Amino acid sequence: xxxxxxxxxxxxxxxxxxxxxxxxxxxxxxxxxxxxxxxxxxxxxxxxxxxxxxxxxxxxxxxxxxxxxxxxxxxxxxxxxxxxxxxxxxxxxxxxxxxxxxxxxxxxxxxxxxxxxxxxxxxxxxxxxxxxxxxxxxxxxxxxxxxxxxxxxxxxxxxxxxxxxxxxxxxxxxxxxxxxxxxxxxxxxxxxxxxxxxxxxxxxxxxxxxxxxxxxxxxxxxxxxxxxxxxxxxxxxxxxxxxxxxxxxxxxxxxxxxxxxxxxxxxxxxxxxxxxxxxxxxxxxxxxxxxxxxxxxxxxxxxxxxxxxxxxxxxxxxxxxxxxxxxxxxxxxxxxxxxxxxxxxxxxxxxxxxxxxxxxxxxxxxxxxxxxxxxxxxxxxxxxxxxxxxxxxxxxxxxxxxxxxxxxxxxxxxxxxxxxxxxxxxxxxxxxxxxxxxxxxxxxxxxxxxxxxxxxxxxxxxxxxxxxxxxxxxxxxxxxxxxxxxxxxxxxxxxxxxxxxxxxxxxxxxxxxxxxxxxxxxxxxxxxxxxxxxxxxxxxxxxxxxxxxxxxxxxxxxxxxxxxxxxxxxxxxxxxxxxxxxxxxxxx
Numbered sequence: 001x002x003x004x005x006x007x008x009x010x011x012x013x014x015x016x017x018x019x020x021x022x023x024x025x026x027x028x029x030x031x032x033x034x035x036x037x038x039x040x041x042x043x044x045x046x047x048x049x050x051x052x053x054x055x056x057x058x059x060x061x062x063x064x065x066x067x068x069x070x071x072x073x074x075x076x077x078x079x080x081x082x083x084x085x086x087x088x089x090x091x092x093x094x095x096x097x098x099x100x101x102x103x104x105x106x107x108x109x110x111x112x113x114x115x116x117x118x119x120x121x122x123x124x125x126x127x128x129x130x131x132x133x134x135x136x137x138x139x140x141x142x143x144x145x146x147x148x149x150x151x152x153x154x155x156x157x158x159x160x161x162x163x164x165x166x167x168x169x170x171x172x173x174x175x176x177x178x179x180x181x182x183x184x185x186x187x188x189x190x191x192x193x194x195x196x197x198x199x200x201x202x203x204x205x206x207x208x209x210x211x212x213x214x215x216x217x218x219x220x221x222x223x224x225x226x227x228x229x230x231x232x233x234x235x236x237x238x239x240x241x242x243x244x245x246x247x248x249x250x251x252x253x254x255x256x257x258x259x260x261x262x263x264x265x266x267x268x269x270x271x272x273x274x275x276x277x278x279x280x281x282x283x284x285x286x287x288x289x290x291x292x293x294x295x296x297x298x299x300x301x302x303x304x305x306x307x308x309x310x311x312x313x314x315x316x317x318x319x320x321x322x323x324x325x326x327x328x329x330x331x332x333x334x335x336x337x338x339x340x341x342x343x344x345x346x347x348x349x350x351x352x353x354x355x356x357x358x359x360x361x362x363x364x365x366x367x368x369x370x371x372x373x374x375x376x377x378x379x380x381x382x383x384x385x386x387x388x389x390x391x392x393x394x395x396x397x398x399x400x401x402x403x404x405x406x407x408x409x410x411x412x413x414x415x416x417x418x419x420x421x422x423x424x425x426x427x428x429x430x431x432x433x434x435x436x437x438x439x440x441x442x443x444x445x446x447x448x449x450x451x452x453x454x455x456x457x458x459x460x461x462x463x464x465x466x467x468x469x470x471x472x473x474x475x476x477x478x479x480x481x482x483x484x485x486x487x488x489x490x491x492x493x494x495x496x497x498x499x500x501x502x503x504x505x506x507x508x509x510x511x512x513x514x515x516x517x518x519x520x521x522x523x524x525x526x527x528x529x530x531x532x533x534x535x536x537x538x539x540x541x542x543x544x545x546x547x548x549x550x551x552x553x554x555x556x557x558x559x560x561x562x563x564x565x566x567x568x569x570x571x572x573x574x575x576x577x578x579x580x581x582x583x584x585x586x587x588x
Contacts, residue, residue: 014244014246015243015244015245016222016224016227016244016245017243018219018220018222018224018241018242019201019218019241020218020238020239020241021200021207021218021219022195022210022215022217023216023262024215024216024239024259024262024266025235026173026216026238027252027256028170028171028173028233028234029168029170029231029234030175030229030230030231030232030234031172031173031174031175032175032176032225033174033175033176033179033183036152036155036156037122037125040118040119040122040155041119041159042116042122043115043116043119044115045110045114045116047114050110050114053116053120054111054117057106057107057110059157060117060154060157061097061154063157064097064150064154064157068093068097093146093149093150097150102124105124106120106124107120109124118159121151121155122151124151125147125148125151128144129144129148132144132318137314140292140315143315143318145206148180149180152180171190171191171193172191173192173194173195173236174195174196175196175197175224175225176197177199177225178197178200178206179195179197179200180206192215193215193216193236194210194216194218194236194238195217195219196217196236196243197219197220197221198223198224198225199220200219200220201220206219207219210238211542214266216236217238218237218238218241218242218243227245228245232246268549269546269549272548272549273302274304275548279552279556280552280554281555281556281557283530283556284535285530285536285551286514286536286537287305287537287539287544288300288306288308288346288536288537289305289308289309289539290309290516290540291308291336291541292312292314292315293316294335294336296541297336297339297340300541303545304544305343305541305544306343307340307345307346308336308340308344308345308346309514309536309537309538310348310403310516311333311336311346311347311348312351313332313347313348313349313350313387314351314352323383326389326390327390329390330393330394333391333400334393334394337394337395337399337400341397341398341399342398342399343398344399344400344401345398345399345400345401346401346403346441347391347400348404349377349384349387350377350383350387351373351405352373352376373406374407375408378412378415378416385419385422388423389423389432391438392423392435393434395434396433396434396435398435400435401438401439401440401441401462402420402439402440403441403442403464404440404441405466406443406469407443408446408448408449409449410452413442414459416442417459439461440460441462441463442456442460442464443463443464443466443516444456444464444470445467445468445517446470447470447473447498450470450498450499450502451501453502453504453505457509457511462511462514463502463511463512464513464514464516464538465502465513466517467495467516467517467520470495470498471490471495474494474498475488475489475492475494475495489572490517490518490519490572491525491566491572491575491579492572493566493569493570493572496528496532496563496566496575499515499529499532499534500533503532503534507533512536513534513536514537515536515537515538516539521539521543521546521547523543523546523547523550525579526547526551527553527558527579527582528563528575530551530559531558531559531561533563550583562578562579562582566579
């Protein structure tokens with residue numbers, strides 16, 4: 001099946017577009033999942049009532065912790081080994097519940113603002129939503145759903161659950177403003193045909209669980225709940241991100257004819273889990289995973305990734321709301337390294353500032369091009385040293401590499417290596433156990449480093465190309481700005497030349513070059529990237545099988561020829577046509 005296997009319904013039909021987050025097609029009646037946050041009572045309390053509200057809140061916390069443990073066990077039983085990563089969602093939620101900072105503020109609001117416990121929980125959720133709304137990174141942005149899930153559980157424990165508006169006996173399509181892990185795990189798999197929501201994206205837990213449950217999902221559909229009613233017959237196309245309301249019979253039949261093809265294709269993909277990352281002509285490559293928490297890690301292990309190619313370390317800091325101590329960080333990194341051992345884990349130091357409001361360092365007009373990430377760390381060296389000490393301590397438990405983001409000059413690389421050496425010497429003098437000779441690398445996401453690749457390779461042990469920022473900075477385009485997002489072109493010839501320059505420099509100096517941006521996980525781009533000489537890919541765990549699938553179709557000779565032709569072209573559209581005609585993709 002090609003990407004165009006399903007034709008869009010004709011104009012005039014009720015058609016909604018969202019984000020395709022779990023493949024497949026479903027058809028059936030829709031039920032509405034109510035949003036409890038819009039039904040929270042808020043009222044002032046007297047001094048003598050504070051103790052009563054706090055007692056209620058403590059009891060709710062105990063009940064929620066127990067409920068999360070039950071859901072953890074239920075997911076393990078329902079989905080078996082394949083659900084291990086999904087169960088880790090709830091382990092993450094338990095760790096948030098035990099975070100004194102998160103809950104202490106809820107208690108404080110009851111005592112100081114003199115509002116009821118339910119309103120205090122809602123106020124805390126809204127505060128976190130405000131922080132997360134400023135984050136550009138879609139992966140990190142979606143993690144607010146962890147907080148909302150916990151908030152929903154607490155509110156339901158305090159005032160009772162919302163009823164699920166579904167009187168039908170047959171399996172249904174579940175619609176809602178959003179669906180938290182609690183929502184998805186409490187709905188029986190055999191009762192659900194698909195998930196559709198107004199909010200959420202590919203990295204939301206509703207999307208992840210939908211993929212694990214093998215059901216289609218389309219999220220982020222604007223004005224969804226105002227356009228559908230309970231009992232409407234819908235087609236949910238998780239491949240194209242389409243939802244059709246009350247379609248005509250000919251459209252229904254067209255989708256039905258293709259459902260069996262989709263099911264067969266997905267079964268074939270599952271058979272690739274144990275297959276090596278290799279092309280038919282024997283070209284092996286590393287296929288690693290991008291992770292941000294333990295849940296991602298379990299998916300990476302399940303899909304037999306060759307290691308962790310990018311461990312984003314920002315999330316625990318954002319959820320915690322403070323700069324984690326050396327002990328707190330070391331414990332997180334140690335768990336990841338031990339779980340992945342003997343495979344390697346590349347740990348990226350904090351990429352804060354810009355869209356990641358971890359700490360308010362200095363007010364800036366343009367934070368994305370300002371005092372952020374590595375350039376801030378080089379001024380705040382004690383913070384950098386704390387994280388490096390934690391990473392080095394974790395390196396005693398397995399193979400670890402250190403990766404620095406947002407580096408723009410050779411001088412910065414040398415400064416970073418100097419700090420690394422200082423930390424190593426401090427640990428040795430204190431007789432702290434850590435892995436010796438930990439490789440140090442940088443992200444190539446600023447054009448200046450890509451241009452200086454030959455000199456860069458003399459200063460580092462490896463590099464990882466971060467295409468998301470590389471495209472934005474090279475083309476001066478904010479992809480989230482609707483006015484110019486059409487200019488965000490990963491296949492722009494300038495991007496390909498920068499990637500080729502970095503790969504060539506790595507080959508000359510014998511240094512490994514990986515790629516970890518979004519295009520690395522899109523099978524559409526794999527033949528071109530492979531032809532440019534890349535042999536290390538770090539992708540979202542759920543993309544691993546799709547990359548293995550397209551890899552079975554390519555050869556070194558053909559992809560090299562495609563890359564050379566692409567480098568001669570002048571536009572992204574030409575290159576896109578070249579790829580599509582050379583390797584028409586199957587689409588799950």
